[in-house]
Amino acid sequence: MPVVAIVGRPNVGKSTLFNRILGRRKALVEDFPGVTRDRNYAEVTRFDKPFTLIDTGGFEPQSQERLLQQMREQSQLAIEEADLIVFLLDVQQGLTPADQDVANMLRRVDKPVLYVVNKVDGDRQEQGAAEFYALGVEDIFTVSAEHGLGVNHLVAGILARLPEAPKPVTDEEVTRIAVIGRPNVGKSSLVNRLLGYERVVANPVAGTTRDSVDTAFVYNRKPYLLIDTAGIRRKGKVSQKLEKFSVVQALKAMERTDIVLMVIDAEEGVTEQDLNVAGYAHEQGRALLLVVNKWDAIEKDNQTLGRFVEKIRVTFKFLPYAPILFVSALTGQRVAKIMGEVEKVALEYNRQVGTGELNKVVEKAVSSHPPAVYHGKRLKIFYAVQVGVRPPSFVIFVSKAEGFHFSYERYLVNKIRDAFGFQGTPIRLFFRDRERK
Ligand SMILES: Nc1nc2c(ncn2[C@@H]2O[C@H](COP(=O)(O)OP(=O)(O)OP(=O)(O)O)[C@@H](O)[C@H]2O)c(=O)[nH]1
Numbered sequence: 001m002p003v004v005a006i007v008g009r010p011n012v013g014k015s016t017l018f019n020r021i022l023g024r025r026k027a028l029v030e031d032f033p034g035v036t037r038d039r040n041y042a043e044v045t046r047f048d049k050p051f052t053l054i055d056t057g058g059f060e061p062q063s064q065e066r067l068l069q070q071m072r073e074q075s076q077l078a079i080e081e082a083d084l085i086v087f088l089l090d091v092q093q094g095l096t097p098a099d100q101d102v103a104n105m106l107r108r109v110d111k112p113v114l115y116v117v118n119k120v121d122g123d124r125q126e127q128g129a130a131e132f133y134a135l136g137v138e139d140i141f142t143v144s145a146e147h148g149l150g151v152n153h154l155v156a157g158i159l160a161r162l163p164e165a166p167k168p169v170t171d172e173e174v175t176r177i178a179v180i181g182r183p184n185v186g187k188s189s190l191v192n193r194l195l196g197y198e199r200v201v202a203n204p205v206a207g208t209t210r211d212s213v214d215t216a217f218v219y220n221r222k223p224y225l226l227i228d229t230a231g232i233r234r235k236g237k238v239s240q241k242l243e244k245f246s247v248v249q250a251l252k253a254m255e256r257t258d259i260v261l262m263v264i265d266a267e268e269g270v271t272e273q274d275l276n277v278a279g280y281a282h283e284q285g286r287a288l289l290l291v292v293n294k295w296d297a298i299e300k301d302n303q304t305l306g307r308f309v310e311k312i313r314v315t316f317k318f319l320p321y322a323p324i325l326f327v328s329a330l331t332g333q334r335v336a337k338i339m340g341e342v343e344k345v346a347l348e349y350n351r352q353v354g355t356g357e358l359n360k361v362v363e364k365a366v367s368s369h370p371p372a373v374y375h376g377k378r379l380k381i382f383y384a385v386q387v388g389v390r391p392p393s394f395v396i397f398v399s400k401a402e403g404f405h406f407s408y409e410r411y412l413v414n415k416i417r418d419a420f421g422f423q424g425t426p427i428r429l430f431f432r433d434r435e436r437k
Pocket residue numbers: 008009010011012013014015016017028029030031032033034035036037056057058059118119120121143144145146147
């Protein structure tokens with residue numbers, strides 16, 4: 001999990017900001033310096049992205065000299081431990097030599113540093129915050145930790161600059177694929193075919209959940225892990241509850257995968273269960289490909305494929321982004337194409353677009369179709385930030401988040417897709433009120 005450290009002089013409001021980001025009431029915040037005795041750690045999830053937040057603080061400097069030394073030590077620790085540093089400043093106290101000193105230290109660090117001026121409770125302080133540009137920095141965030149102003153904006157700024165969290169199962173480079181589908185759709189046959197083409201780097205090992213079999217392999221010089229939920233049956237499970245059991249299987253596999261290969265039986269078509277499972281994948285934010293298997297068993301004319309696609313698009317109307325592949329695990333037809341598609345989707349799933357580009361797209365979307373009027377006022381969109389990948393997630397700062405309908409969200413998602421693609425992956429939008437003017 002990436003680590004974010006808040007540094008700054010005593011009494012600038014580190015604990016207050018820490019608690020504000022955590023979303024909890026003030027713990028122990030006192031109106032005198034040095035009250036945060038120990039470093040506070042917390043795991044936070046904002047906009048679906050987890051990170052560890054550290055409130056460094058808790059020193060009681062006896063003298064100016066001692067203060068400077070302690071701040072250096074504190075910053076050094078943060079520099080070593082954190083992936084991103086929030087340098088908190090205080091508009092009431094103004095820019096001090098100690099701030100300058102720490103800023104000089106942070107400037108040499110090869111990690112993102114956010115310069116954040118706190119106690120900007122209103123317009124008057126907003127103007128005062130300008131003096132901090134003397135630190136020689138390009139961007140300054142202004143917040144009022146006490147009143148929660150500017151904090152979402154800051155959090156979005158943090159998330160946009162964080163390295164993505166390492167994944168829980170294997171190292172970051174490995175893309176995990178779960179093959180799911182109802183019993184008998186041909187998962188095992190497909191997996192055997194797939195692995196027959198690719199170099200398996202390890203023997204199948206029992207998955208960590210013990211319900212599935214994971215296989216590591218390499219495709220196009222990139223490592224993958226195949227989570228095969230079909231494995232369980234081979235261990236001799238009773239078959240009457242198989243149907244239900246396979247759902248549990250699928251859901252478990254979905255929790256630890258990046259990409260879902262959803263296998264559908266061409267002969268049987270899409271079932272209710274397929275829909276539920278795919279819906280879950282969508283909600284979990286997993287990338288997804290629809291694989292229609294047993295295509296050999298279908299009697300075809302020149303419209304069969306088109307009709308099948310249409311039917312799938314109508315049935316899975318929440319998955320317009322999912323590529324559809326028609327294969328036969330039996331004959332091997334087009335199975336070799338699957339990994340190429342997976343590779344493309346994995347890239348989209350991890351794709352980060354530039355803030356400038358993103359906002360051009362959003363502005364254009366807004367001007368050709370402005371949001372509705374809400375309680376007598378036209379809703380406004382101010383700007384957007386991509387706060388994460390896997391799946392690509394965006395925070396949209398607006399005048400009144402509660403006024404935005406799902407239909408407008410979908411409209412923006414479509415515009416973002418038109419501009420950037422993001423094929424195979426869901427997209428998340430979070431509307432948030434801009435907290436200040
Ligand atoms: N006006 C105003 N006061 C604030 C704001 N944020 C924090 N404060 C006040 O500033 C004081 C110090 O806040 P803390 O959060 O304890 O500061 P700290 O940086 O953790 O202090 P140490 O524990 O000494 O390192 C408290 O009285 C807070 O109520 C703000 O946004 N506006």
